[in-house]
Amino acid sequence: MSEIPKAYEPQSVEERWHQYWSEQNLFQANPSSAKPAYSIVIPPPNVTGVLTLGHVLNNTIQDVLARFSRMKRFEVLWLPGTDHAGIATQSVVEKHLRQQGVMSHRDDLGREKFLEKAWEWKEKHGGIIIQQLKKLGCSCDWTRERFTMDDHYSRCVQKVFVDLYHKGLIYRGKRMVNWCPVSLTALSDEEVIMTEEKGQLWHFRYPCLNDDGTPSSEEHVVVATTRPETMLGDEAVAVNPNDPRYQSLIGRELLLPLQNKRIPVIRDELVDPEFGTGCVKVTPAHDPADYEIGLRHDLPFTVVIAPDGRMNHAAGEDFEGLDRMEARKAVAERMEEEGYLEKVESYTHNVGYSERSHVPIEPYLSEQWFLRYPAVREATEAVADGKIRFFPERWAKSYLHWMENIRDWCISRQLWWGHRIPVWYHRETGEMHCDLEPPKDPENWEQDADVLDTWFSSWLWPFATMGWPEQTETLRKFYPTTDLVTGPDILFFWVARMIMAGYELMGERPFHNVYFTGIIRDKHGRKMSKSLGNSPDPLALIEQYGADALRFGVMRSAPLGQDLLFDEKHVELGRNFCNKLWNACRFRQLQGGETEGEISPSHLTSDDKWILLRLDTAIREITDALEGYRFNEAAQVLYRFLWSEYCDWYIEASKALLQSTVAEVRNNSLAVTDFVLSHALRLLHPFLPFITEELWHGLGYNNGLPSDQGGTTIGFANWPKPLDDDFKQVYGLDESDERFVAAKYDMVTKGRNLRREYKIPSNQRIRYVFKPNAPISEHEKSVLKVLLNAEPLEVSPDMQPPKGTPQVLSQIGELYLPVEGLIDVEAETNRLNRELEKVELEIEKVQTKLNNPNFTQKAPEAVLEEHRQRLHDWQERYNQVKAAVDALKH
RNA sequence: GCGCGGUUAGCUCAGCGGUAGAGCACUACCUUGACACGGUAGGGGUCCCUGGUUCAAGUCCAGGACCGCGCACCA
Structure with missing residues (x-):
C-alpha cells in the first residue's frame, strides 16, 4: 500500500488475490x-x-x-x-x-x-x-x-x-409418463410445471346407438373436454356408478363421431357426478386418469398422437400429420360442422409444461425405467x-x-x-x-x-x-x-x-x-428470466463494482428464506461500503507510525473505551448472527459498526489525539485504531474477502503471525472473540464510559443542529461555550472542539449567557452558541418552546403508564425501573428547558 | 381444494411483547487534510382491516382482505 488511491479500485486487487489463493492452494x-x-x-x-x-x-x-x-x-x-x-x-x-x-x-x-x-x-x-x-x-x-x-x-x-x-x-415397465414432444424424452413428475391457463371447454354430443347399431336421433350424452384432439382416441364414456341420471345408459354403446367407432358407456368411481354433465370421455392412451380407467375396464389403448406431438395414422387421414394444437382446432371445427358441438365455454385450468422446452407435456405410454x-x-x-x-x-x-x-x-x-x-x-x-x-x-x-x-x-x-x-x-x-x-x-x-x-x-x-x-427477482418482483431480459450479468456487475461489492450488496438484502428483489442500487451500496472501508484504512495508513503497538491502559480516552466496547458488541452480534445463518443481520451490524460508529465518531474524535505532539498519546491512539481495524477486517472478511485481504497485508497486520493464523492470508486469521472480563478490567472498560460518550455525541449532534437553526455553514469555525455539569479534561475539550468544529471552544462552569443566547441542554452540561448580532429572543423562545412541547408529550406518555396500577403491579421490575429512569430523564430535561425559557423572560 | 409466505417511511426491506429502524430517494448547508463511491443537520410511518389475549401488541392468537408461491388426475 505504498501509493494509496483515494477511491478503492477493486479490479486489479481482486485479480491479484484470487490468483494468490489458487496458486498456493x-x-x-x-x-x-x-x-x-x-x-x-x-x-x-x-x-x-x-x-x-x-x-x-x-x-x-x-x-x-x-x-x-x-x-x-x-x-x-x-x-x-x-x-x-x-x-x-x-x-x-x-x-x-x-x-x-x-x-x-x-x-x-x-x-x-x-x-x-x-x-x-x-x-x-x-x-x-x-x-x-x-x-x-x-x-x-x-x-x-x-x-x-x-x-x-x-x-x-x-x-x-x-x-x-x-x-x-428399479424396474422397467410400460407406463403413462410425462413426455416432452420437443426433447422427445420422458420426464419425471417434478419436471412438469403446472401453469394456470385460460382455455376453452368444448362440450360434445356423442349419440347413443340403437339396438340395431344405428345412431339414435334423440338420445346422446354430452362430454366436455379441453383437448378435442384426444377424442379421436376415445374408447369409452364413463359415468359414476351411483349417478341416478345415467343408470339406463350403462351397458349401452355410443357412436364416437369422426372415427365412426362404437364405444361403451362404463361405470367408474373416479367420475365426479357434480362436475359438468357427469359424463367423461375416456382416452386411455392420452390421459393419466383415463389410463387408469382403461386398465380397470380392459379398454384398448388407441394411440392417436405420435411422440413428436403430431397426429398419427390412427387419428384418421383428415388429421394425420397435424400438430396437436392444429388438430385441436380442426377436430373442434369438424365436430361443429357435423352438429356434434353442444357449446364452448371459456375455462381456466392447469396445464403441465415441460420445464425445459416450455411446451405442454404430452401424457405418453411407453417403456421406461422406474425407481x-x-x-x-x-x-x-x-x-x-x-x-x-x-x-x-x-x-x-x-x-x-x-x-x-x-x-x-x-x-x-x-x-x-x-x-x-x-x-x-x-x-x-x-x-x-x-x-x-x-x-x-x-x-x-x-x-x-x-x-x-x-x-x-x-x-x-x-x-x-x-x-x-x-x-x-x-x-x-x-x-x-x-x-x-x-x-x-x-x-x-x-x-x-x-x-x-x-x-x-x-x-x-x-x-x-x-x-x-430466497429466489432472486427483479425490482418489480418478477422472476429472472432470459426471455424477459431482466437478468443482469453478474460478471458485468463485478466488472463495474467489484466482487466484494456484489457480495455485500446481495447479502445485506437477503433475509433468511425471503425472496430478494434485486436492484443495482444494492451493489452500489456494497461498492460505497468498500470505499468507506478503504478510506478508513487509508486514514490509518496516512498517520504512519508503528503498526499494532501496545495499548496503554493509562492513556485510553473515553472515545477509545467507547469504540472498544462497541467493537465488543459488534463481535458478539456478528458471531451470533452468522451462527444462526442470519447473514443480512451480520452484514447490517458490520455496516453499522464500521460506518456509523467507527468512521462517523471514532475517527473524527481521534483526530483530536492525532494532532497531539505527545508521542505517547498519539501512539496509543494508533494502537487502538490498529486493534479495532485488525478485528474489523477479520469480521468483514467472510463477506468481503478481497478488500480485507488487501488491507490486512497493506496495513501489515499479517506481520509476525504464523502462516496458518493470518500470516499468509487473513482467511486463516482467528475469528475475533468478544472482549473478556479480564481485558475489560485491565483496560478499564465499563458501561459508564459508554454512557458518557453517548451523551457527549448526543450533545455534539444537538450543537451542530444549532448551527443549522442559525444558518451557520458547517465548515465555518465558530465560538461555542460549554458549561459542563462536572469538570472535564483538556482532552475532552479538544475532542468537543474537533467534533463541533468550534473555534474557540470555551469551557465555562459559571457561564451566565446573555439573554436569548441559543443553547442546547444535555446530560453532560449546557452548550451555548453565542452568536453576536444574531440573538433573537423571540426566535430562541419559540425554539425552546417547541422542544418543551415535545418533552411534555414524552413525560405524559411515560407517566400514564406509571400511573396505571396494573402496570406497576404486573410489569417486571427491570421494565419498571427503565420507565422510571426514562421519566426522570425527561423531567430533568423539562426543568432545564423550562429554566432556559424563563431566563429569556427577564 | 389443501398448504406456505408477504402486507412497516415515496421505493426496497429489517425488526416479531416493553421509547418505530436501515439503505435508497427527498430538503438545506458543506469540495474542512480518510472518503462527493463523501460530510452535517433535517423532513417523512392510524406498522393491511376486525376482533381477542396481555399491565403492555407491527410484535402473540382468531377471522377477513389483497398480492405471491408450492402441492393436487375434476374431464
Missing part, C-alpha cells in the same frame, strides 16, 4: 488434520452454464460459511464441481451443431460421434462457470473439482443402478425429528408432505448425453443383463438405449465426490457434510433424493443443516 482440505471438520458440497451448476445472480447469492452464502468456519479453526472442505445437465446440455450442443451445419438431426451423426462432439463442447465451455466462481471469491478446494460424468463418478451412478435393480427397487424410492422412512424421520435441520424451518412441512405422497420416479431419459443404463438385452432370448460389466459375448447383446435422469447422478453428490464406494479418508473426515445451501425450488429434485441416497447407500444423513435461499 490455500483452500485445499486436509483429511488428516486434527481440527474438527466443516464441509459443504456445492450444488453443482450446469457444466455449460454461466453465472447468474442466483449462483451469486447461493455461493456467497457458502463462501461466508466456509471462511467463517476456517477462521473458527475448523478444517474446511468446500467441494466444487458441475453436473452434466442432460437435457439442457444436449439441446445446447444439438443447436450448436445444427448452426454449424454439422448435422440437421443427431441421428445424422450417430450416438458415438455425437457424444464426441458433446465432450468437445464440454471441454471448451465447461470451465466457464468455475472461472466465474473464482472471480466471485469462492474459497473452494479447487483440487477436488468434480463432474458428474467423470469416470469414477459415472461408475458410482451405474453401481447404484445395478445395486438397486438387484434389490428390486421405487429407497430409505423413505429414514429420510422422513430425519427431517421430522430434526436430525436434519432446515433453515427456514417451514420447508420441512413441504418436504414431509412430498415424502408422504411420492410416486415411483421415472429415471430413464431418451437422450444420449448422460449415464447410459447398464442393462443389455439378449438379441435372441430377450434375456436381461444388468451389471457394471457388459456381457462376455457383447455381439449377442444390445445395450438399453436410454440414459439416466441427471438427478439420478446428482443425488449421490455428497459422497460420490468424496471417493465412495471406497471408504476414503476424505469420506471419513468430511461425511456427513455440515451445511447444504440451495434453493427451495430443488427441494424435491435434489435435497430429498440426496437424503434418501445418503441413508440408503451410506447409512447416514448427507448433511446436518440445509439453508434455503
Whole structure:
C-alpha cells in the first residue's frame, strides 16, 4: 500500500488475490488434520452454464460459511464441481451443431460421434462457470473439482443402478409418463410445471346407438373436454356408478363421431357426478386418469398422437400429420360442422409444461425405467425429528408432505448425453443383463438405449465426490457434510433424493443443516428470466463494482428464506461500503507510525473505551448472527459498526489525539485504531474477502503471525472473540464510559443542529461555550472542539449567557452558541418552546403508564425501573428547558 | 381444494411483547487534510382491516382482505 488511491479500485486487487489463493492452494482440505471438520458440497451448476445472480447469492452464502468456519479453526472442505445437465446440455450442443451445419438431426451423426462432439463442447465451455466462481471469491478446494460424468463418478451412478435393480427397487415397465414432444424424452413428475391457463371447454354430443347399431336421433350424452384432439382416441364414456341420471345408459354403446367407432358407456368411481354433465370421455392412451380407467375396464389403448406431438395414422387421414394444437382446432371445427358441438365455454385450468422446452407435456405410454424410492422412512424421520435441520424451518412441512405422497420416479431419459443404463438385452432370448460389466459375448447383446435422469447422478453428490464406494479418508473426515445451501425450488429434485441416497447407500444423513435461499427477482418482483431480459450479468456487475461489492450488496438484502428483489442500487451500496472501508484504512495508513503497538491502559480516552466496547458488541452480534445463518443481520451490524460508529465518531474524535505532539498519546491512539481495524477486517472478511485481504497485508497486520493464523492470508486469521472480563478490567472498560460518550455525541449532534437553526455553514469555525455539569479534561475539550468544529471552544462552569443566547441542554452540561448580532429572543423562545412541547408529550406518555396500577403491579421490575429512569430523564430535561425559557423572560 | 409466505417511511426491506429502524430517494448547508463511491443537520410511518389475549401488541392468537408461491388426475 505504498501509493494509496483515494477511491478503492477493486479490479486489479481482486485479480491479484484470487490468483494468490489458487496458486498456493490455500483452500485445499486436509483429511488428516486434527481440527474438527466443516464441509459443504456445492450444488453443482450446469457444466455449460454461466453465472447468474442466483449462483451469486447461493455461493456467497457458502463462501461466508466456509471462511467463517476456517477462521473458527475448523478444517474446511468446500467441494466444487458441475453436473452434466442432460437435457439442457444436449439441446445446447444439438443447436450448436445444427448452426454449424454439422448435422440437421443427431441421428445424422450417430450416438458415438455425437457424444464426441458433446465432450468437445464440454471441454471448451465447461470451465466457464468455475472461472466465474473464482472471480466471485469462492474459497473452494479447487483440487477436488468434480463432474458428474467423470469416470469414477459415472461408475458410482451405474453401481447404484445395478445395486438397486438387484434389490428390486428399479424396474422397467410400460407406463403413462410425462413426455416432452420437443426433447422427445420422458420426464419425471417434478419436471412438469403446472401453469394456470385460460382455455376453452368444448362440450360434445356423442349419440347413443340403437339396438340395431344405428345412431339414435334423440338420445346422446354430452362430454366436455379441453383437448378435442384426444377424442379421436376415445374408447369409452364413463359415468359414476351411483349417478341416478345415467343408470339406463350403462351397458349401452355410443357412436364416437369422426372415427365412426362404437364405444361403451362404463361405470367408474373416479367420475365426479357434480362436475359438468357427469359424463367423461375416456382416452386411455392420452390421459393419466383415463389410463387408469382403461386398465380397470380392459379398454384398448388407441394411440392417436405420435411422440413428436403430431397426429398419427390412427387419428384418421383428415388429421394425420397435424400438430396437436392444429388438430385441436380442426377436430373442434369438424365436430361443429357435423352438429356434434353442444357449446364452448371459456375455462381456466392447469396445464403441465415441460420445464425445459416450455411446451405442454404430452401424457405418453411407453417403456421406461422406474425407481421405487429407497430409505423413505429414514429420510422422513430425519427431517421430522430434526436430525436434519432446515433453515427456514417451514420447508420441512413441504418436504414431509412430498415424502408422504411420492410416486415411483421415472429415471430413464431418451437422450444420449448422460449415464447410459447398464442393462443389455439378449438379441435372441430377450434375456436381461444388468451389471457394471457388459456381457462376455457383447455381439449377442444390445445395450438399453436410454440414459439416466441427471438427478439420478446428482443425488449421490455428497459422497460420490468424496471417493465412495471406497471408504476414503476424505469420506471419513468430511461425511456427513455440515451445511447444504440451495434453493427451495430443488427441494424435491435434489435435497430429498440426496437424503434418501445418503441413508440408503451410506447409512447416514448427507448433511446436518440445509439453508434455503430466497429466489432472486427483479425490482418489480418478477422472476429472472432470459426471455424477459431482466437478468443482469453478474460478471458485468463485478466488472463495474467489484466482487466484494456484489457480495455485500446481495447479502445485506437477503433475509433468511425471503425472496430478494434485486436492484443495482444494492451493489452500489456494497461498492460505497468498500470505499468507506478503504478510506478508513487509508486514514490509518496516512498517520504512519508503528503498526499494532501496545495499548496503554493509562492513556485510553473515553472515545477509545467507547469504540472498544462497541467493537465488543459488534463481535458478539456478528458471531451470533452468522451462527444462526442470519447473514443480512451480520452484514447490517458490520455496516453499522464500521460506518456509523467507527468512521462517523471514532475517527473524527481521534483526530483530536492525532494532532497531539505527545508521542505517547498519539501512539496509543494508533494502537487502538490498529486493534479495532485488525478485528474489523477479520469480521468483514467472510463477506468481503478481497478488500480485507488487501488491507490486512497493506496495513501489515499479517506481520509476525504464523502462516496458518493470518500470516499468509487473513482467511486463516482467528475469528475475533468478544472482549473478556479480564481485558475489560485491565483496560478499564465499563458501561459508564459508554454512557458518557453517548451523551457527549448526543450533545455534539444537538450543537451542530444549532448551527443549522442559525444558518451557520458547517465548515465555518465558530465560538461555542460549554458549561459542563462536572469538570472535564483538556482532552475532552479538544475532542468537543474537533467534533463541533468550534473555534474557540470555551469551557465555562459559571457561564451566565446573555439573554436569548441559543443553547442546547444535555446530560453532560449546557452548550451555548453565542452568536453576536444574531440573538433573537423571540426566535430562541419559540425554539425552546417547541422542544418543551415535545418533552411534555414524552413525560405524559411515560407517566400514564406509571400511573396505571396494573402496570406497576404486573410489569417486571427491570421494565419498571427503565420507565422510571426514562421519566426522570425527561423531567430533568423539562426543568432545564423550562429554566432556559424563563431566563429569556427577564 | 389443501398448504406456505408477504402486507412497516415515496421505493426496497429489517425488526416479531416493553421509547418505530436501515439503505435508497427527498430538503438545506458543506469540495474542512480518510472518503462527493463523501460530510452535517433535517423532513417523512392510524406498522393491511376486525376482533381477542396481555399491565403492555407491527410484535402473540382468531377471522377477513389483497398480492405471491408450492402441492393436487375434476374431464
